[in-house]
Amino acid sequence: AQSVSQHNHHVILSEAASLELGCNYSYGGTVNLFWYVQYPGQHLQLLLKYFSGDPLVKGIKGFEAEFIKSKFSFNLRKPSVQWSDTAEYFCAVNSYSGNTPLVFGKGTRLSVIA
Amino acid sequence: EAQVTQNPRYLITVTGKKLTVTCSQNMNHEYMSWYRQDPGLGLRQIYYSMNVEVTDKGDVPEGYKVSRKEKRNFPLILESPSPNQTSLYFCASSSPPNYEQYFGPGTRLTVT
Numbered sequence: 501a502q503s504v505s506q507h508n509h510h511v512i513l514s515e516a517a518s519l520e521l522g523c524n525y526s527y528g529g530t531v532n533l534f535w536y537v538q539y540p541g542q543h544l545q546l547l548l549k550y551f552s553g554d555p556l557v558k559g560i561k562g563f564e565a566e567f568i569k570s571k572f573s574f575n576l577r578k579p580s581v582q583w584s585d586t587a588e589y590f591c592a593v594n595s596y597s598g599n600t601p602l603v604f605g606k607g608t609r610l611s612v613i614a
Numbered sequence: 615e616a617q618v619t620q621n622p623r624y625l626i627t628v629t630g631k632k633l634t635v636t637c638s639q640n641m642n643h644e645y646m647s648w649y650r651q652d653p654g655l656g657l658r659q660i661y662y663s664m665n666v667e668v669t670d671k672g673d674v675p676e677g678y679k680v681s682r683k684e685k686r687n688f689p690l691i692l693e694s695p696s697p698n699q700t701s702l703y704f705c706a707s708s709s710p711p712n713y714e715q716y717f718g719p720g721t722r723l724t725v726t
Binding site for chain 2: 544
C-alpha cells in the first residue's frame with residue numbers, strides 16, 4: 501500500500517528565510533506526486549505536480565520541488581518565504597496510471613513570522 | 615468556471631439524525647472522492663468513485679454511504695451521525711491521465 505511521510509509537523513520561520521519541507525513516499529511503482537496548500541479557512545489548492553520528465557518542478561508563488569527517485573522523496577522548497585505563505589502543506593502520491601486513490605501525508609503547518 | 619461545489623458549508627446536527635452532504639462538479643470528471651480532515655491526521659479518504667455506479671471504500675468508510683447515479687454528483691450520506699464524525703469534509707474530482715484532484719470548499723460538520 502502507498503504511504504506518504506511528512507517529517508515536520510510544524511515549522512516556524514521568519515520572513516525571508518528559506519524553506520524546505522520533507523516528503524517521502526512508499527510505493528513500488530511509478531508515481532505522480534503533488535504538493536497541495538491549504539490557507540487558513542480555505543480548501544486545498546494545487547501548488548505543483550510531478551508526472552514525468554524534469555525532476556525539478558516549479559509551481560505557483562515561487563515554490564519548487566525536486567523528485568529524487570532513489571530516495572523516494574519529493575521535498576518542497578522556497579528560497580524566501582513571506583508572511584502570506586503561512587498555511588498547511590500536504591504532499592500526496594498516486595500511481596502513474598492514476599488508478600489508485602490519492603494518498604496524502606499528514607501535513608506540515610508553516611507559520612511565517614515577521 | 616470549473617469547480618467543485620459542496621453543500622452545506624457548515625452543519626451542526628445531533629447524534630442519529632440522518633444527513634446528506636452534496637457534491638457536484640462541472641468538469642465532466644470520471645473520478646470523485648470524499649475525504650475527512652482532522653487535526654494531526656491529515657486527509658483520509660472515505661469513499662471514491664471511478665465512474666457512474668462504481669464506488670469503493672477508502673481508508674475510513676465506516677458510518678458513511680455514497681452513491682454515484684450521475685457523473686457530476688457524488689453525495690455523502692451519514693445515516694446515523696455520531697460525535698466522532700465531527701470533522702471537515704472535502705469532496706474532490708479528477709480525470710485521466712494523471713488524476714490531478716480538484717477540491718471543493720469543504721463542509722464543516724459538528725455532531726453533538
